[in-house]
Amino acid sequence: MPKTAKPKKPVDVAxxxxxQAKVEWKRLALELxxxxxxxxxxxxxxxxxxxxxxxxRRFNAIETRFPxxxxxxxxxxxxxxAPSGRFRKVRHAVPMLSLDNAFAEEDVRDFxxxxxxxxxxxxDERIDFSAEPKIDGLSMSLRYEGGELVxxxxxxxxxxxxxxxxxxxxxxxxxxxxxGRNLPxxxxxxxxxxxxxxxxxxxxxxxxxxxxxxxxNPRNSAAGSLRQKDPTITASRPLGFFAYAWGEMSGMPAxxxxxxxxxxxxxxxxxxxxxxxxxxxxxxxxxxxxxxxxRSELDYDIDxxxxxxxxxxxxxxxxxxxxxxxxxxxxxxxxERAMTVLKDIEIQVGRTGSFTPVGKLEPVGVGGVIVQNVTxxxxxxxxxxxxxxxxxxxxxxxxxxxxxxxxxxxxxxxQVVDVLIDKRPADAVEFHxxxxxxxxxxxDVVREEIATGEEGSRARCTGExxxxxxxxxxxxxxxxxxxxxxxxLGEKQIQFFFDQGWVKEPADIFTLAARNRxxxxxxxxxxxxxxxxxxxxxxxxxxxxxxxRFIFALGMRHVGETxxxxxxxxxxxxxxxxxxxxxxxxxxxxAIAEMDALDQIGDTVIKSIAAYFGEDHNxxxxxxxxxxxxxxxxxxxxxxxxxxxxxVVFTGTLEKxxxxxxxxxAERLGAKVSGSVSKxxxxxxxxxxxxxxxxxxxxxxxxxxxxxxxxxxIAE
Ligand code: IVH
Numbered sequence: 001m002p003k004t005a006k007p008k009k010p011v012d013v014a015x016x017x018x019x020q021a022k023v024e025w026k027r028l029a030l031e032l033x034x035x036x037x038x039x040x041x042x043x044x045x046x047x048x049x050x051x052x053x054x055x056x057r058r059f060n061a062i063e064t065r066f067p068x069x070x071x072x073x074x075x076x077x078x079x080x081x082a083p084s085g086r087f088r089k090v091r092h093a094v095p096m097l098s099l100d101n102a103f104a105e106e107d108v109r110d111f112x113x114x115x116x117x118x119x120x121x122x123x124d125e126r127i128d129f130s131a132e133p134k135i136d137g138l139s140m141s142l143r144y145e146g147g148e149l150v151x152x153x154x155x156x157x158x159x160x161x162x163x164x165x166x167x168x169x170x171x172x173x174x175x176x177x178x179x180g181r182n183l184p185x186x187x188x189x190x191x192x193x194x195x196x197x198x199x200x201x202x203x204x205x206x207x208x209x210x211x212x213x214x215x216x217n218p219r220n221s222a223a224g225s226l227r228q229k230d231p232t233i234t235a236s237r238p239l240g241f242f243a244y245a246w247g248e249m250s251g252m253p254a255x256x257x258x259x260x261x262x263x264x265x266x267x268x269x270x271x272x273x274x275x276x277x278x279x280x281x282x283x284x285x286x287x288x289x290x291x292x293x294x295r296s297e298l299d300y301d302i303d304x305x306x307x308x309x310x311x312x313x314x315x316x317x318x319x320x321x322x323x324x325x326x327x328x329x330x331x332x333x334x335x336e337r338a339m340t341v342l343k344d345i346e347i348q349v350g351r352t353g354s355f356t357p358v359g360k361l362e363p364v365g366v367g368g369v370i371v372q373n374v375t376x377x378x379x380x381x382x383x384x385x386x387x388x389x390x391x392x393x394x395x396x397x398x399x400x401x402x403x404x405x406x407x408x409x410x411x412x413x414x415q416v417v418d419v420l421i422d423k424r425p426a427d428a429v430e431f432h433x434x435x436x437x438x439x440x441x442x443x444d445v446v447r448e449e450i451a452t453g454e455e456g457s458r459a460r461c462t463g464e465x466x467x468x469x470x471x472x473x474x475x476x477x478x479x480x481x482x483x484x485x486x487x488x489l490g491e492k493q494i495q496f497f498f499d500q501g502w503v504k505e506p507a508d509i510f511t512l513a514a515r516n517r518x519x520x521x522x523x524x525x526x527x528x529x530x531x532x533x534x535x536x537x538x539x540x541x542x543x544x545x546x547x548x549r550f551i552f553a554l555g556m557r558h559v560g561e562t563x564x565x566x567x568x569x570x571x572x573x574x575x576x577x578x579x580x581x582x583x584x585x586x587x588x589x590x591a592i593a594e595m596d597a598l599d600q601i602g603d604t605v606i607k608s609i610a611a612y613f614g615e616d617h618n619x620x621x622x623x624x625x626x627x628x629x630x631x632x633x634x635x636x637x638x639x640x641x642x643x644x645x646x647x648v649v650f651t652g653t654l655e656k657x658x659x660x661x662x663x664x665x666a667e668r669l670g671a672k673v674s675g676s677v678s679k680x681x682x683x684x685x686x687x688x689x690x691x692x693x694x695x696x697x698x699x700x701x702x703x704x705x706x707x708x709x710x711x712x713x714i715a716e
Contacts, residue, residue, distance in 0.1 A: 013061040021062050025069045028059040056236055087162035087227070090153035092141060093188065093248035097158055097323050099306060099330040105285050108307070111329045112281050115309060118318055118326060118660045128310040130257040131287040132244055132275045134330050136219050136301040137194030138226065140168065141247050144187040147178045154226070157561075158323065164226050168193075170235035173242070175268035188247030189264060195222040196299045199238045217369045218301050240300070243269035256310045277310060288331050295333065304332035319664050326664075335407040337417065338371070340364035342402050345376060345431050347438055351473035352557045353461040355445065357382060357431070359398070359416060366406060366414065374406055374414045378458050379433040384419075396421050401428035437461035439469045465617050471505070472498050474555040478506045482561060483553035484545060487538040488531070496524075505621050506553070509539060510628035547574055547634040554622065558608040563600060568634035570598040574626070585613035597680075599672065642713055644670030646682035649697075652690030654707050662710075669714060677702060685710040 016024065035052055047055075063069055102108050115127060141161065143151040152168030153161035168174055171193070178187065195203070200218035203225075207215070215221035225237035243264040253263045261271045274291060278284050288305050295302060309315050309327040318326035344360040357376040364371055376382050376398060384393035396419040398404065403423035404416045436442040443463040461467050475498060479489040489509070497503035502512065502519055512519070513536040522532045545553075548568035552561050559567070571577035583591035584606060595606055612618050648671050650662050657665070662685070663673045677684055677696035684690075684697040684704045697704050705713065 010058070013058065013065055016062070016065070018066060021066045022069060025059070025062050025066070028055060028062070031055060032059060056232075060232055060236065087164060089156075089160050090151055090163045091160050092153065092156075092158070093143075095158050096139060096141060096155045096161070096190065096247070097320065097325065099328050100324040101304075102329050102331045103334075108284055108288075108329070108331055109281055111307070112284075115314075115318060115326065118658055119314060120658050126279055127314075128256075128258075129278045129284055129307045130261065130275060130310050131278045131284055132306045132308070133272055133291055133298075133302045134304040134306045134332075135192040135194050135242055135272070136217075136303045137192040137222050138219070140164075140191060140193050140241065142168065142174060142189045142191075143248075144178050144183075144189065146185060147183050147187075149174065149176050162227075166231040167226050167228060167234040170231055171239050171241050173240050173270040179268040180266050183267075184249055184251035184253065186248055186250040187267075188249065189243050189267070189269065190245040190247055191241055191243040191264075191269070193222055193226060193239050193241050194218065194300050195225065195237070195239055197301065198299055203237060241270065242272045244271065244275075244306075252312065255312055257308045257312065257315070258310055260312075278307070284331070292333055302333075304330050306330050317661065319661075319668070321664070336366050337405055337407045338364045338366040339403060339405050339420070340371075342398065342400055342404050342416075344400055345382070345398075347434060349437060349439065349461055349467065349469035349473070351470060351477055351555055353437075353464065353467060353470045355434075355437075355459040355461070357433070359404070361404075361406070364406070371406060371414045374404075374416050376416065382431055382433070393419060397430070399424065399428040399430050401425050433459065437463060437467060437469070439463060439467045441467060443467060464615075468498075475503060475506065475509075477555050478553050479509065483549055484509075484542050485549075486542050488535045489538065493535075505624070507621070507624035507628050510543065510625075512536070512539065543628065544630045544632060546632050547572075547577070550574065550629070550631050551577065554612070556608050556612045558605050563605055566598055566600040570595075570601070571634070573633045574631040578622075581609050581613040585610045641669040641671075643683075645672075647672045647674050647680055649674050649677050649681050649684045649693055650687075651684060651693035652687035654685075654687045656707055656711065665714065683710070683713075 011020070013021075032055055035047060035055070102111060112127060115121075116125070121127070139155045141151075141153045141155070142149060143153075149165070149169065151163060152165045152174070153163055155161050169176065195218045197218055200215065200221045203221055204215055215224055221237070222239055225234050225239055228234045244261065246260060254260045258275075258277050261275060264271050274294070276283075276287055278287055284307050291302070291305050307329055309318065315325070315327040320326065341362040342359050343362060346358050346360060348356045348358050350356060355378070357378070359374040359376045361372050361374060382398045384395070384397045385391060398416060398419055401424070403420045405418040405420065406414050407417045433445075435445055437445060439461065441463050443461050443466070445459045446462055447459055461470065463470065465471060472495065475494050476491045477483055479486045479494055486509070494503065497508075497512075500519075502515070503509055512521075516522075516532070516536075521527050521535075522529050527535075546568070548561070548565040551559065551567050552564035567577060571580060580591050580595060584595055587610075592606060595601055595609070596603075643666060648666050650659055650673070654662055666673050674681060677693050677700060679700045679702075681697070681700065681702045684693060684702050685707060686694050686697075686704050687707050694704065696702075
């Protein structure tokens, strides 16, 4: 038998001489350039991803060992210049919103029912849906102008994302240039970037060997790979992209969602092969079942399926309710569960002093993720009692040593859903909830009062700003991505500055640089001249901040990002907001009523704002901070709409639109739609059959419009 020649094993990069390296570098550079062209421009790769990756890896290894070989001609430089520092922010031409969730079949039926009612469809009119797997990755918006990829942006907060164009150009599923003719001049193609499960496991192996970050799941590793400052690293991590939606389009190439998906394919994108057109709710539910059955065999993570009304003209009519469309829904899969042993219970003190008992587990894999911690919520939950006193787990309190069933659903923190009493060891230890805070002050713990005035289940430290746990948690929130977003000032750094006594309150962050003559941060281990300079630059870059971020960053209880945005939009400027808060804290009824009239603001928020601004210590914190930063005025949306800020009531039968449609349009134009007429109402739009509301309008002297008059008013 003739001997087959074994392929020659290449010399280890570590053993290459400089001359050998130079020759191989040149050869690989040419080879990579050819493959890049085949891949990006012609979309006709001639080698497998794995072979390409291998070439890239070896090429990078040579450049790492012999950096003098790197030139501007090198393929490692051509994917785009590495963005310096942080990624540039990109404002989405059309916001990137999210989907509402359905869990039960009933929710899907309700969804279809709502659509039929909204569109006033006849009973026998069929609604076609595009049914697609819900990929558990990162959504991405790709902007093409004149057919060329110009920007790739992450979702970010939906309004503004990060520019990751250089990195996205390394994905083979993303064409640099759209294929086909008669392309709309502007095309924003949206979809999901993901990493296959196999690639994720292989990457983690490599990371482990190199002592680098281990990723929790494919979604995190895809995110980590995309956020690389160096596109060659992204290029070395195999990421995929499925196109499924669009943003701004200067022309529409199709009339349906399924037509758009076909068009994406013509343009050179990959779309998910499991996507189907369904003609009834029954078909949707069968689709859900079939995808769930295939879920574990798929090489990418999915967390449900998505249904979208196929007709785009209907999608347009249906529009959005706050941040989610009426025309689409995510039908999630039930949470994944696993069994493990609870080894300990620790108490975490949050920013507002609330206690969260955290269960420490024997590590266990759930849905591809290793889980070591579970939230145990509160004292009652551990005892097996619900927040209204109802029995959650009859006779099954949670004890250290117990075998517990844990559940993980999407990004939600894992939870204990059951305790297996049969497996309880004799030495299992009952947990005694602490009566004092673990902070050095050992302040008393109280159970928080709930809306009804009764004792709630959440325990809180009464130390407020005297409790170091609360102060540090607030500082962490303050510097975090969602608030001041200070690069290089993560939780670890905040903890360090706090422990040193260098940063005790937010304003101290902004005076760090001025105090550095004495502090000498560059002499601290882990910091050098450059990183200190970068940190101070990053802090300086945040001296100007949007009002909503500033309000959120104050860390008031019950004032999350959405509430902060509502407040910012309501008051427009920091001075107006601050003024109002001081009045609210003093019990000024007019100021309270004004705040109460704002969309999404109610009693709980007002009480919390009053408590915050009623406290001298907080006023000091705010005053010192506002000296350091410039707070931008909030964008007052839809100022030029004739009905902006007006209150409208619809009554009677509307003939040209459904009630829901009328409400949605009014809200889109900045009006508030109310169900009852008062002296605060600006317009009552009355159709045939209007009754008591019409009388109320006359009583309060409110202007009454016919449907046509209304349409004329909003058309102006
Ligand atoms: S359509 C208006 N289709 O799910 C939102 N989203 O909760 C339009 N996702 O942010 C999104 N697969 O990251 C859509 N086939 C699919 C999807 C999908 C995954 C993600 C996406 C989005 C989130 C919505």
